[in-house]
Structure formats: structure tokens, C-alpha cells
Amino acid sequence: MIQPHEITAMVLAGGRGSRMGGADKGLQNFNGIPLALHTLMRLQMQEGRRVGDFMINANRNLGAYEAFGVPVWPDNLADFPGPLGGFLTGLERCETPFLLTVPCDTPRLPLDLAERLATAFDDPTTEIAMAAAPEDDGQLRTQPVFCLMPVGLLESLTQFTQEGGRKIDAWTARHRTVVVPFDRPEDDPKAFFNANTLAELHALEKN
Numbered sequence: 001m002i003q004p005h006e007i008t009a010m011v012l013a014g015g016r017g018s019r020m021g022g023a024d025k026g027l028q029n030f031n032g033i034p035l036a037l038h039t040l041m042r043l044q045m046q047e048g049r050r051v052g053d054f055m056i057n058a059n060r061n062l063g064a065y066e067a068f069g070v071p072v073w074p075d076n077l078a079d080f081p082g083p084l085g086g087f088l089t090g091l092e093r094c095e096t097p098f099l100l101t102v103p104c105d106t107p108r109l110p111l112d113l114a115e116r117l118a119t120a121f122d123d124p125t126t127e128i129a130m131a132a133a134p135e136d137d138g139q140l141r142t143q144p145v146f147c148l149m150p151v152g153l154l155e156s157l158t159q160f161t162q163e164g165g166r167k168i169d170a171w172t173a174r175h176r177t178v179v180v181p182f183d184r185p186e187d188d189p190k191a192f193f194n195a196n197t198l199a200e201l202h203a204l205e206k207n
Helices: 035-042 062-066 083-093 114-121 151-162 168-172 200-205
Strands: 007-013 053-057 098-103 126-132 142-149 177-180
Touching: 007 035, 007 062, 035 098, 053 062, 053 083, 053 151, 053 168, 083 098, 083 114, 083 142, 083 168, 098 114, 114 126, 114 142, 114 177, 142 151, 142 168, 142 177, 151 168
Parallel strands: 007 053, 007 098, 126 177
Antiparallel strands: 098 142, 126 142
């Protein structure tokens, strides 16, 4: 069983923010709090199997992110490589056996995310645990940015990115990835809704 002190959670805030007009998404306010800080607070409130350490992946406005009180690390890969670049940075900087990744733009992420992903590792053959949630049609859809993984996968991901790989699914397909559904009746249907535009962010505030 994974213990809380064995997990470091990383908030991924290193994107271009293209669909927000180039704005730094993690610093946009959600109910008066910057998205990345709100996400960090949700991680600090995790129930059950809590998280032992925290960090943020960001590529701009590093001083603003550092004000949130946790280490901030930019991508080592150039030109905004996407979430997988954040995964790589997290695995390189992580000082615990496991890394939990979450995006900064999903402010209603489950408060039991770490607990439920960690249970996948009760099976010793698990290499990655990935969240999934139902779409409007009821079909489960994987949420590949929400992953729990051992730091031992650093070598695999380094090789994948050196080969030019940038797609999360293409990398996780190389490993035994267990999909963890968040489809219980009590689960928030908007828990994994990500705000790509300011309009979507404001709409999420009202719901």
C-alpha cells in the first residue's frame, strides 16, 4: 500500500494558454483565487491517502507561482512541449517514490483523487494509474493528465521524449496502465471539466 509521504503532487501550469489568448492559465482567477493555487489547495485537502509533498511546473511568471509556497520547476524541454514535458520535469525533481500529476485548469478535481489512484498499485503489476470519467453519453473517457506513477519510469519517459514523443497516451501505452473510473453516483460530474477559455472558466464558477 502506498503511504501518503510517498507521493509528490505536481500541478501542471506550463502551457502556452493558446485558447486563452496566450494568457498564463494557471494565474487566471477562479472564484477569486488563481487556478494553480486553487488546484494546489485541492491537492492539499486530499482525503484518505493524502499527499506528502507538492510542486508546480510552470514556464512563465515563475515568481508569481513561487509565491504559492511550493517549489516551481520549468520544463527542461524547449518550446512548451505540453503535459508530457511536465511529467518529465516532475519525475526528474520528485524526491518521493511516486508522482501524481494534475493540470491547473480543472479546479473541481476529486478530493479523493490520490486515494483512488493509489489503490491501483495494490496490484504489484501496475505501472501507471490513470483517471477516467464519464462523458455526457455515459461512456468513460480517460483523463491522461491525471496520473500516478513511480519515479522509476523516468528512464522510459526520457527515452520516449528523446525519440520525439509528445503524446501522453503513446507513452502510457508502453506500460501497464490501470484506468481508475470516477463514476460513482456521488462523484461530481464536472470533476474533470477543464477550462480552456475564459468563458468556460467563468461558466464553471457559476455551477
